[in-house]
Amino acid sequence: MARVGLTPDRLTRAGADMADEVGFDQVTVSALARRFDVKVASLYSHVRNSHDLKTRIALLALEELADRGSAALAGRSGKDALTALADVYRDYAHDHPGRYAAAQFRLTPEAAAASAGTRHSQMTRAILRGYDLDEPDQTHAVRLLGSVFHGYVSLEQAGGFSHSAPDSQASWSRILDALDALLRNWPTTEAG
Template identity: 65%
Template sequence: MARTGVTSERVTQAAAEVADELGFDQVTGSAVARRLGVKDPSLYAHISNARELKVRVALLALAELADKAAAALAGRSGREALVALGNVYRDYAKAHPGRYAAARFELDPETAAAGAGPRHSEMMRALLRGYDLPEPDQTDAVRFLGGAFHGYVSLEMAGGFSHTPRAADDSWAWALDTLDLALRSRAKGLT
């Protein structure tokens, strides 16, 4: 018997749970319907297609990450803010690997602008104010930090650091220190 009370929110949450447990690539209408205990056609009363499910998980992940980042950055600046933000991304990826993968799902510009994506850029720019970088260096730094955070986390999540004697936590601390040094050096070189 199908569970009652299936809502758009429950569908999105179930899709996020499927992503975390099985992988973002496994988010399908059938998988979510099974999780909710309903037949596939019942699910399509709440979604148009499988892409919509993935978009919903991406938007949920971006919103959750933005909320966590805002809380972590409150009252912090400079290196302390950099470390806090980096740790938000890394911790979220460990706790929610499927959602973290979803946060990098390509969204159309209108959907991305309406979601939490712009909040991430705004928070990164707020963090960078502590380094006193002018434009266009600030835009470059947003991209640099995003690439460094996501690159490290993606490699770590894929097991890329499991065959080395140095602990991933130690390398992460080194990477954050180096990012801080690079940003401080860059700001000094521009003044």
């Protein structure tokens, strides 16, 4: 029998593509085997199990997202950087909904440690260099930005903001304006 040339990487990329096409939770070892016109058991030489496959897809998505983030941040600072990184997340989720869903796959602590998670928080931290925040407020702000980016994009993807005025793009722009204003004027204690 001629060999198809399966590798963990090819399977992962094909799985990611499949996720974008039919949804991350529809990605299955069986479906992937079908796509390569190969018997299901053959995949188990390259991937430990279904969970492993999904983890790999999640890690791929996180890497891709971090790569795009780095590229977008290069040469930018301040609000320009803020907007650029925010748009990377939103655009990625829009262009690659399955990959974005994969990026939210619950990783084991080991997988999480080996993921691009650190790169992501460092990118957000890089943005904050354009603002005047000391620790621990800088970390609080990193978490706030992460929450807004992730939260907004998730809610938008779930359809939360469609079919109602104003349109989502308008809210997105204003929210980034507001975050920029907030970071420039971060409250010290109780600002009465």
